Amino acid sequence: MSKSEIINKDTRKVTIKAFRFNAETDYLPYYKNYEMEVGKDELILDLMNRIKWEHDGSFSYRRSCRHGICGACAIKVNGKAVLACKQNAIELLDLFDNDITLEPSSKKRAIKDMIIDKSDFWEKHAAVKPYVVAEIEARPEHETKQSIAEFNNFLDSDLCIQCGACHYSCPALEVNDAFLGPAALNAAYRFTIDTRDEAGDERLAITAEMGSGVWDCVKCYECAEACPKEIDPIEKIGKLHNLQFVRGVAESNVATRHAEGFLRGMKKTGYLDEADIVTYSEGYLGMYKHLGTAFKMMKSGKIHWHSGIPFIDSIPKIKNLDEVQKLIEISQTNKL
Amino acid sequence: MSQLHYALFTGCTAKQSTPELLSSTLAVADKLGIKITILEEASCCGASHLQDFDEFLAHVLNARNICYAEKLGLTMITICNTCQLNSAMTKHALDTDPALKARVNEKLAEVGLEYKGYL
Numbered sequence: 348m349s350k351s352e353i354i355n356k357d358t359r360k361v362t363i364k365a366f367r368f369n370a371e372t373d374y375l376p377y378y379k380n381y382e383m384e385v386g387k388d389e390l391i392l393d394l395m396n397r398i399k400w401e402h403d404g405s406f407s408y409r410r411s412c413r414h415g416i417c418g419a420c421a422i423k424v425n426g427k428a429v430l431a432c433k434q435n436a437i438e439l440l441d442l443f444d445n446d447i448t449l450e451p452s453s454k455k456r457a458i459k460d461m462i463i464d465k466s467d468f469w470e471k472h473a474a475v476k477p478y479v480v481a482e483i484e485a486r487p488e489h490e491t492k493q494s495i496a497e498f499n500n501f502l503d504s505d506l507c508i509q510c511g512a513c514h515y516s517c518p519a520l521e522v523n524d525a526f527l528g529p530a531a532l533n534a535a536y537r538f539t540i541d542t543r544d545e546a547g548d549e550r551l552a553i554t555a556e557m558g559s560g561v562w563d564c565v566k567c568y569e570c571a572e573a574c575p576k577e578i579d580p581i582e583k584i585g586k587l588h589n590l591q592f593v594r595g596v597a598e599s600n601v602a603t604r605h606a607e608g609f610l611r612g613m614k615k616t617g618y619l620d621e622a623d624i625v626t627y628s629e630g631y632l633g634m635y636k637h638l639g640t641a642f643k644m645m646k647s648g649k650i651h652w653h654s655g656i657p658f659i660d661s662i663p664k665i666k667n668l669d670e671v672q673k674l675i676e677i678s679q680t681n682k683l
Numbered sequence: 684m685s686q687l688h689y690a691l692f693t694g695c696t697a698k699q700s701t702p703e704l705l706s707s708t709l710a711v712a713d714k715l716g717i718k719i720t721i722l723e724e725a726s727c728c729g730a731s732h733l734q735d736f737d738e739f740l741a742h743v744l745n746a747r748n749i750c751y752a753e754k755l756g757l758t759m760i761t762i763c764n765t766c767q768l769n770s771a772m773t774k775h776a777l778d779t780d781p782a783l784k785a786r787v788n789e790k791l792a793e794v795g796l797e798y799k800g801y802l
């Protein structure tokens with residue numbers, strides 16, 4: 348049975364659940380229900396306002412601009428990152444069958460209700476030097492402009508409002524506290540691509556570090572899904588990967604060899620050579636730790652000997668392989 | 684009703700570690716009366732890793748795969764989400780950036796192919 352009661356076509360009576368927690372007085376968080384009538388034009392921010400104004404004045408959340416600019420009111424509704432002042436409430440009530448729960452962007456960082464400690468976000472942001480680094484004259488005679496083409500290279504990275512929706516939706520960050528995360532990496536791209544900036548190489552070195560930089564992104568696209576400004580942070584992470592090679596600052600390591608190593612199999616057969624890329628990127632010693640998996644794969648018929656002989660021509664060749672070989676030869680622009 | 688007919692971009696893993704993907708796809712298509720033409724010319728999509736290394740080269744190789752489906756006049760289907768993603772990314776990039784499409788086609792012309800972008 349639906350939890351809502353349709354009053355007229357423009358409003359519905361619903362019960363909104365909200366995460367409640369006060370780090371100073373509560374040992375554990377809890378959830379409370381709030382009944383209200385929701386209009387078709389109301390935003391998630393309006394629901395939070397009404398909890399505070401009509402039900403419980405102690406309900407706490409950050410809010411400021413109310414038009415998607417300040418980034419203060421990012422929260423999660425049923426686990427989905429939303430900017431409360433941009434997200435229509437009825438739309439989410441429809442999506443979740445009138446059963447919605449308001450939670451902070453990151454429950455483990457909750458200070459009071461929807462308010463979280465965002466210091467990890469700001470520390471990571473600061474770590475990539477999110478500003479133009481340049482020697483400027485005290486009394487410049489002319490403006491230091493960007494051309495339209497130069498500006499277009501920013502893509503949409505400059506539109507970030509630092510709301511943290513992508514950062515606190517990133518599963519790579521959830522399991523790896525050191526990872527810079529999509530928002531900081533987006534900022535790193537924004538200033539590295541700026542032709543007025545002189546710290547590009549430094550930023551590329553910071554963002555290429557193993558364990559914390561771009562190679563630790565798991566390419567799940569959750570950040571692109573989460574961003575209320577539709578910035579597509581993972582696109583900028585991909586650009587940072589490329590810039591390492593374009594600017595010739597990429598170090599040879601397991602991650603860069605894994606990226607470049609795709610070409611080895613493609614030149615031989617047109618396909619990725621799954622075994623070769625492990626040996627090439629991790630070395631023979633590194634291969635050793637995968638032997639258990641390889642043996643299990645062999646037992647369950649997941650390793651095929653195309654030619655009938657183990658390890659010899661084990662992968663089929665694509666038709667017109669010479670085209671791929673030629674295209675790699677004439678189109679490759681980067682080197683490791 | 685005319686028979687459904689698709690060009691199948693198998694990708695690498697269906698030919699290596701996940702052969703069950705390919706055999707089950709073909710078996711289901713057969714039961715449903717869907718005709719499948721395997722794109723035996725299609726190469727690896729780069730799996731987002733080649734894209735990290737050399738974006739332009741990755742576009743050239745993915746455009747080549749799509750060319751073969753275009754030649755058959757068939758809609759290309761995939762059974763690997765990575766192949767789907769990277770083919771779609773190249774298609775989107777080429778269909779929205781005429782200068783990039785021209786640069787890619789310049790390379791493809793060397794092997795007698797042209798990406799048209801009508802699929």
